Amino acid sequence: MSLILTRNTPHADDVYQRLIDAHEGKTKAESDAFNARLILILMNHIGDETVIAEALAAAEI
Amino acid sequence: MTAQTKIFETPLYPYARHPDQDATTPARHTAVVVGAGPVGLALAIDLAQMGVEVLVIDDNDKVSFGSRAICFAKRPLEILDRLGCGVEMVDKGVVWNLGKVFFDDRQVYEFNLLPEKGHKFPAFINLQQYYFEDYLVARARELQAEGAPISLRGKNKLTAIDQQSDHVMLEIDTPEGPYRLRADWLIACDGAGSPVRRMLGLDFVGEVFQDNFLIADVVMEADFPTERWFWFDPPFNRGQSALLHKQPDNVWRIDFQIGWDIDREKELDPANIDKRLKAMLGEDIQYELEWSSIYTFQCRRMEKFHDGRVIFAGDSAHQVSPFGARGANSGLQDTDNLAWKLKLIQDGTAPESLLDSYDAERIHGAKENILNSTRSTDFITPKSETSRIFRDAVLDLSERHDFARPFVNSGRLSVPCIYDGSPLNTPDALPEGPARARPGAPCPDLPLADGFLLERLGGRTAPRFQLLAIGVDVPADLAVPGLDLEVIALAPDATPALTERYLGEAQTALYLIRPDQHVAARWPGFDRAQVETALARALGKEA
Structure with a gap:
């Protein structure tokens, strides 16, 4: 398995809106904490260290 | 005055004039150990048990002041058992398995070390360093009484060294003035600030952490359970961490992280400590403050652990943060690794280059400890705002x-260090065997009909190698000149633990075991040439 960097979410707008909505009404500190929890949850879901390393590299734009 | 205060106030090896001080030519000793702490004493006992003449010098004459190292792990206890004083430590120590983690004002989770059954020693005990040293001194005295070549000289302070080709010249100061000694080997167990390392001008490189910790050891009748409690950012110590851990005699170790910019004198004022303790444990607590101290730490190591005939062991060679109990515990693994090698070199059975494997194996151990300890420190004291946000997210989610x-x-x-990649290992010829007993690993313990396996493994009165033959016939005439080689034969179905810990998927196995109970090689069956080659390799005679 390797990191997917092509289109993988059928409803891009919906998924994106979920992310933005989740931050609605949060202070900067709350949002930062939320993002950190989200990253940790997704990282654990992925599990594969190679994929995580690829994602970390891809995030370095 | 409590009993334990007396232990660290009574000179255990008081200064006494020795004829060496009046010798016209400096007396020569085989091994001189500098520092009578846990590491120096353990090394001296190991050497003396095998008949290597050893002198321990220390600028003090008492055991450690205050509890200091308190947490001793299973592997060091197994090493101490080989040295004849592991059981006493466990009998006195506090055995614990449960740890609780608190974040802010609540418990977020607890862990159980869940020790595997069928081992002589528990995962951990808590024992004050002064007791630990006291038992070691008692063991040294016992050996002395049996005629073993071990001696201790208190108030003997090493002031200068001069390395010669086949010995080291030492200058020692005493209350009655200086004298000189020669040592075939000088082993510096003189702590993180090692004067010996300084005298040789050797580097000690690593990371400095800008943080202070206040330790308070208090005697109190408390009904907290025997568990390790760790707080991240608690209300009573905002933005910092704290630790509560039980020791014998109702002594509790309490550790407050207090940050970098502090007023040491104010922090150590008993009134300030009282305020902190009451905020943490409640206004009503009754206690007696036994010892307090402020410490900082660094994670660093020497580039090489020996320089000619001067060898470094314990904190003098490598220093870690206290998180993980990797200081004294790794120092004891140093001595375990070193003693038999020195004995074989001294006897001429092994080449002096065997000492290079001490560096290779224990630097491997030090790197592992420094990595783990640095990571713990970075989690406990995040270095950036983002790092703290992730740390707090982990704690919140862990609940x-x-x-x-x-x-x-x-x-x-x-955890015990496995010497993967050691030059003394023979590549694994039993890949279907359990990974935990692969070449380089310390032998896993298991119960036998009459005691435990580890009680029969390793060197005690000699640097003995052993062949653990499980369903394998080994000829009786197998012998190596100058070396004590013993065969221990066990039936493959002796106990389920033997199958699980030594056979795995294999039907039979032959293990070559070093004097420090580490596996040097393993095979499915006996082949004389293979055993001889592996043995030569384990002695540092590269085959």
Whole structure:
């Protein structure tokens, strides 16, 4: 398995809106904490260290 | 005055004039150990048990002041058992398995070390360093009474060394003035600030952590359970961490992280400590403050652990943060690794280059400890705002979800070091055997009909190698000149633990075991040439 960097979410707008909505009404500190929890949850879901390393590299734009 | 205060106030090896001080030519000793702490004493006992003449010098004459190292792991206890004083430590110590982690004002999770059954020693005991040293001194005295070549000289302070080709010249100061000695080997067990290392001008490189910790050891009748409690950012110590851990005699170790910019004198004022303790444990607590101290730490090591005939062991060679109990525990693994090698070199059975494997194996151990300890420190004291945000996210999630708990790092507790890649190992010829007993690993313990396996393994009165033959016939005439080689034969079905810990998927196995109970090689059956080659390799005679 390797990191997917092509289109993988059928409803891009919906998924994106979920992310933005989740931050609605949060202070900067709350949002930062939320993002950190989200990253940790997704990282654990992925599990594969190679994929995580690829994602970390891809995030370095 | 409590009993334990007396232990560290009574001179255990008081200064006494020795004829060496009046010798016209400096007396020569085989091994001189500098520092009568846990590491120096353990090394001296190991050497003396095998008949290597050893003198321990220390600028003090008492055991450690205050509890200092308190947490001793299973592997060091197994090493101490080989030295004849492991059981006493466990009998006195406090055995614990449960740890709780608190974040802010609540418990987020707890862990159980869940020790595997069928081992002589528990995963951990808590024992004050002064007791630990006291038992070691008692063991040294016992050996002395039996005629073993071990001696201790208190108030003997090493002031200068001069390395010669086949010995080291020492200058020692005493209350009655200086004298000189020669040592075939000088082993510096003189702590993180090692004067010997300074005298040789050797580097000690690593990371400095800008943080202070206030330790308070208090005697109190408290009904807290025997558990390790660790707090991240508690209300009583905002933005910092704290630790509560039980020791024998109702002594409790309490550790407050207090930050970098502090007023030491004010922090150590008993009134300030009282305020902190009451905020943490309640206004009503009754206690007696036994010892307090402020410490800072660094994670660093020497580039090489020996320089000619001067060898470094314990904190003098490598220093870690206290999280994970990897200081004294790794120092004892140093001595375990070193003693038999020195004995074989001294006897001429092994080449002097065997000492290079001490560096290779124990630097491997030090790197592992420094890595773990640095990571714990970075989790406990995040270095950036983002790092703190992730740390707090892990703690919040750990309360609700199991997946986050392995990320919580309040110290990765000391586990035995496996010498993967050691030059003394023979490549694994039993890959279907359990990984935990692969070449380089310390032998896993297991119960036998009459005691435990580890009681029969390793060197005690000699640097003995052993062949553990499980369903394998080994000829009786197998012998190596100058070496004590013993065969221990066990039936493959002797106990289920033997199958699980030594056979795995294999039907039979032959293990070559070093004097320090580490596996040097393993095969499915006996082949004389293979055993001889592996043995030569384990002696540093590269085959």
